[in-house]
Amino acid sequence: MSTPENARAGHPILWTLAVLMAAVVAFIAYLVFAPGPTAFAKGQRIALADYHDKDPTGVPDELKSASLEVRGEYLARAADCAACHTVRGGETFAGGRAFILPFGTIYSTNITPDADTGIGAYTDADFLNAVHKGLGRANGKLYPAMPYASYTYMTDADALAIKAYLFTLKPLHAPTPTNTLAFPFNQRGLMSIWSAMFNPDKRYEPDLQRDAVWNRGAYLAEAMGHCGECHTPRNLAFALNNRKKFAGAVQAGWRAYNITPDRSSGVGTWSDAEMSQYLSTGHAQGRGMASGPMGEAVDASLSHLQAGDLAALMTYLRTVPGIATDDLPVLRTTPAAATFAEGGSFSSEAGGSAVYAGACAGCHGWTGVTPGVASVTLMGIRGVNDATATNVAQVIIHGGERLAPDGPLNMPAFGSAYSDSEIAGVANYVTARFGARASALTAAEVAKLRTQE
Secondary structure, rough: OOOOHHHHHOOOOOOOOHHHHHHHHHHHHHHOOOOOOHHHHHHOOHHHHHHHOOOOOOHHHHHHOOOOHHHHHHHHHOHHHHOEEOOOOOOOEEOOEEEEEEEEEEOOOOOOOOOOOOOOOOOHHHHHHHHHHEEEEHHHHHHOOOOOOHOOOOOOHHHHHHHHHHHHOOOOOOOOOOOOEEOOOHHHHHHHHHHHHOOOOOOOOOOOOOHHHHHHHHHHHHOOOHHHHHHEEEOOOOOEEEEHOOOOOEOOOOEEEOOOOOOOOOEEEEEEHHHHHHHHHHOOOOEEOOOHHHHHHHOOHHHHOOOOHHHHHHHHHHHHOOOOOOOOOOOOOOOOOOOHHHHOOOOHHHHHHHHHHHHHHHHHHOOOOOOOOOHHHOOOHHHHHHOOOOOHHHHHHHEEEEEEEEEEEEOOOOOOOOOOOHHHHHHHHHHHHHHOOOOOOOOOHHHHHHHHH
């Protein structure tokens, strides 16, 4: 029989279990009931059918009278489908691109109209299920590497226009490589739980307190371009944490920087002209060059948007609450010393100074401000002022090309020319000489970055 002493002894255990259970429930509720992508605006949302201002969905006015397939092509570019469903150097939309995650690798699928390995057998309902619900044919669960939790806000009409365009393409027989995910992440059935928690499965609802331009920008950023999938941090369940909306994150081994209006670590000091130039060409004077996933987004998507859509996108971005990213300092704008000899204490940074002198100084110079060729200046660029040196190292490894106002930019890829330690050294040298805070990148970290490509 239980004695009073035993009962009293059991009370602390029961209370501890109750507190732990309450903490778990509160934590799950905190994740599940997070704000939606446009909740910061705090306006009244209504169904699109009840919205009487200009329809923020579909294509811009210039394409309203175009064929369904032409409209679908524009929308496919706005949704940036090609970037994920194309292997670098491979056939467009044939899939097979690897997404390296902490728990394994996922490969994108073939979305050409091949009946066996692509989407050729998809009905309209099948396609909408994939785009909105993350369901493949035969109720197969898709991983959220396919950003269906963002695409769910896309209208049926726009999704089916994209399907109509994709079905005009040449069918390509391209089986998707097998994913290599560790247990339990290889259990697709678990995606039902994830979707129930983090996919609202509803279409875009305009904000009555905002004008049609803002709503168009919101639709482009959230339902189509899914900007948050790269620029918003994720929670422990790998869903977007919109409490830190657009505050920056690491994707595919590159750092997607803060794009909130914060003036120190975001884009609050960018002019409309600078932002428009960057989004449409991948380069803006004094702001640097888009490389890696952002460069792909420019090439495959943003550079194809009409000027009015770019303006709407910028209008929306300007209204997102500014959030400071703690590890991003205020950009340094004072030039460095004019000669190598005046380099200072960082001049022998793990051999980086010698690499810079031999491979970099000829184009970039020693001060960080290149007279007559402003496009290659290093001073004031976010990546150079990032003490992780992640993007600096990636650009050194992979190079990059852009078209700038003063001529084409062609940063050679040095990944095969230099060792991991040499790349770490020159990246650290660049941030120390031209940035606000020196980095301490290691050879091991560079080796890992190479695998994230």
